[in-house]
Amino acid sequence: MSDDIWILGIIMTKFGKHPDKDVVDLASEAAMGALKDGGVTMKDMGILAAGNLMNASAGIGQQLQKQIGQTGIPVYNVANACATGATALRTAIMAVKSGEVDMGLAVGVEKLAGAGLLGAGGTPKSDKKEWAPSGRYGAVTSTDGRIGTASMPGVFAQVGMEYGHKYGGTSFELFAKIAEKNHAHSTLNPLAAYTKRMTLEEIMNDVMIAYPNTRSMCSANCDGAAAAVVVSGAKLRTMSLEQQRRAIKVKASVLTSDPYEEGCQVLPNVNTLTRNAAKQAYEQAGVGPQDLDLVELHDCFATAELVHYDNLMLCEEGGAADFFNSGATWRDGSMPVNVSGGLESKGHPIAATGIANIWEVCHHLRGEAGPRQIEGAKVGMAHVIGLGSACGLHILERSGL
Amino acid sequence: MANQIPLVDYLVLDEPAHLRAHECTSCGARFFDRRNACAGCSGTEFRMVDVTHDGILTSFSIVTFAAPGVPVPFVSGIVDCDGTSVRGNVINCEPSPEAVHLGMKVRLATYVLGTDDNGVEAIGFGFEPAN
Numbered sequence: 001m002s003d004d005i006w007i008l009g010i011i012m013t014k015f016g017k018h019p020d021k022d023v024v025d026l027a028s029e030a031a032m033g034a035l036k037d038g039g040v041t042m043k044d045m046g047i048l049a050a051g052n053l054m055n056a057s058a059g060i061g062q063q064l065q066k067q068i069g070q071t072g073i074p075v076y077n078v079a080n081a082c083a084t085g086a087t088a089l090r091t092a093i094m095a096v097k098s099g100e101v102d103m104g105l106a107v108g109v110e111k112l113a114g115a116g117l118l119g120a121g122g123t124p125k126s127d128k129k130e131w132a133p134s135g136r137y138g139a140v141t142s143t144d145g146r147i148g149t150a151s152m153p154g155v156f157a158q159v160g161m162e163y164g165h166k167y168g169g170t171s172f173e174l175f176a177k178i179a180e181k182n183h184a185h186s187t188l189n190p191l192a193a194y195t196k197r198m199t200l201e202e203i204m205n206d207v208m209i210a211y212p213n214t215r216s217m218c219s220a221n222c223d224g225a226a227a228a229v230v231v232s233g234a235k236l237r238t239m240s241l242e243q244q245r246r247a248i249k250v251k252a253s254v255l256t257s258d259p260y261e262e263g264c265q266v267l268p269n270v271n272t273l274t275r276n277a278a279k280q281a282y283e284q285a286g287v288g289p290q291d292l293d294l295v296e297l298h299d300c301f302a303t304a305e306l307v308h309y310d311n312l313m314l315c316e317e318g319g320a321a322d323f324f325n326s327g328a329t330w331r332d333g334s335m336p337v338n339v340s341g342g343l344e345s346k347g348h349p350i351a352a353t354g355i356a357n358i359w360e361v362c363h364h365l366r367g368e369a370g371p372r373q374i375e376g377a378k379v380g381m382a383h384v385i386g387l388g389s390a391c392g393l394h395i396l397e398r399s400g401l
Numbered sequence: 402m403a404n405q406i407p408l409v410d411y412l413v414l415d416e417p418a419h420l421r422a423h424e425c426t427s428c429g430a431r432f433f434d435r436r437n438a439c440a441g442c443s444g445t446e447f448r449m450v451d452v453t454h455d456g457i458l459t460s461f462s463i464v465t466f467a468a469p470g471v472p473v474p475f476v477s478g479i480v481d482c483d484g485t486s487v488r489g490n491v492i493n494c495e496p497s498p499e500a501v502h503l504g505m506k507v508r509l510a511t512y513v514l515g516t517d518d519n520g521v522e523a524i525g526f527g528f529e530p531a532n
Binding site: 117129130131133136137138139140141142143144145146147148149151153154155157158159161162164165166172207208209210211212213260261262263265266267 | 459462463465467470472479489518
């Protein structure tokens with residue numbers, strides 16, 4: 001096997017508020033941390049892939065190089081909604097897999113603390129004194145709130161409710177219980193933005209944002225960064241035994257977009273592209289859902305986590321509510337999901353998320369997760385969705401050395 | 402009627418008012434705005450079709466927190482109008498989980514959004530309970 005790909009070094013920063021650090025500071029902390037974790041330096045990197053969604057035109061990759069090392073290597077600045085981090089990682093993986101380079105660095109960084117509601121409002125457009133049609137729909141005024149919602153909590157609320165309409169078994173309480181699980185898990189994760197355990201009552205009585213999602217059922221806007229060093233199997237075998245022991249094998253790396261289906265341009269369909277990615281990933285990795293020891297999936301809202309149990313084939317089709325109610329996805333269950341606390345508590349600094357979830361899985365596969373370690377974890381999955389849509393999926397395996 | 406304008410151009414203010422869509426002549430996929438080629442089959446010919454008034458509410462969210470200037474609460478809904486999915490608010494109905502439920506029958510309804518300095522009324526649409 002000469003085309004196998006490994007994560008050599010990986011890290012996430014503390015997620016939360018970093019008022020004293022700018023985007024470049026956070027990216028640098030993550031990049032330097034990942035390089036150190038892998039026992040390499042910028043001089044060893046053949047490619048840099050970098051993502052920062054909120055300033056996608058600013059060239060975060062080159063800014064990062066000026067802060068930690070301008071070695072002249074190609075930089076790919078990527079933007080792919082909430083899948084930006086996974087896309088950066090996949091870009092580095094493709095470069096190594098193609099044989100052009102034997103090592104690459106992927107970085108995702110975001111400053112979002114206090115950003116508030118995302119997705120809503122669109123182009124600011126006040127009610128005019130003369131109605132004049134404009135834009136693609138000939139709208140005479142803003143349509144957000146008049147023709148449904150464009151806000152993320154509302155869109156993903158509808159994603160969960162649609163699942164309930166199709167299969168039944170869902171309720172406000174069920175969705176709130178998913179948040180209860182993730183907030184409970186977060187108490188063991190010192191890098192999470194919020195680590196407070198919340199009761200079901202506290203969650204259900206929290207400020208309602210978009211029924212059935214209350215505030216504590218929504219992902220937390222915060223600051224953070226994550227980075228990973230990718231290496232070819234051939235190169236890894238020339239490195240130290242310790243580097244080989246801690247390296248994590250990338251068993252599958254997949255990126256999909258949403259194929260056309262009726263209704264997908266009315267309410268984004270986050271299901272089919274995830275299911276397609278899962279099928280491809282299981283085939284690439286030669287494993288099935290039953291082989292996974294832990295899963296980090298994209299719980300941007302509690303309503304989203306439920307549908308992805310089904311999309312990732314962790315349960316029978318249509319059986320996500322029963323699957324959750326069985327307790328399977330708690331950290332002591334048969335299929336631990338979001339033991340990091342998920343985006344609802346860990347936080348969701350957009351471009352960092354798709355690498356931070358890989359770090360969480362690697363942390364367990366390396367046996368380094370301390371009090372929240374899933375004992376004996378050998379294989380894990382990390383999933384992200386960028387609305388629009390993009391799905392990034394990785395299956396990872398410990399080295400076995 | 403000359404003094405009315407629809408909120409969006411796919412709302413047709415005939416009697417009765419209705420929604421229309423661009424339909425791909427090859428596969429029947431429907432789009433509320435223009436397409437150069439069909440997202441489903443790559444066909445390049447479209448015709449205008451009317452969307453039926455009656456539908457089933459297949460998903461909703463009661464939005465209580467929105468961008469500045471958007472009045473809350475409102476009910477955002479997805480309605481299956483005989484095979485065509487439509488996004489619209491559920492209107493003429495209390496915005497509460499007790500009043501709105503998945504699978505409820507709804508029908509298209511219009512209302513006056515406001516009047517401009519020329520006396521022209523902007524007409525919006527939503528879906529109201531059909532029972």
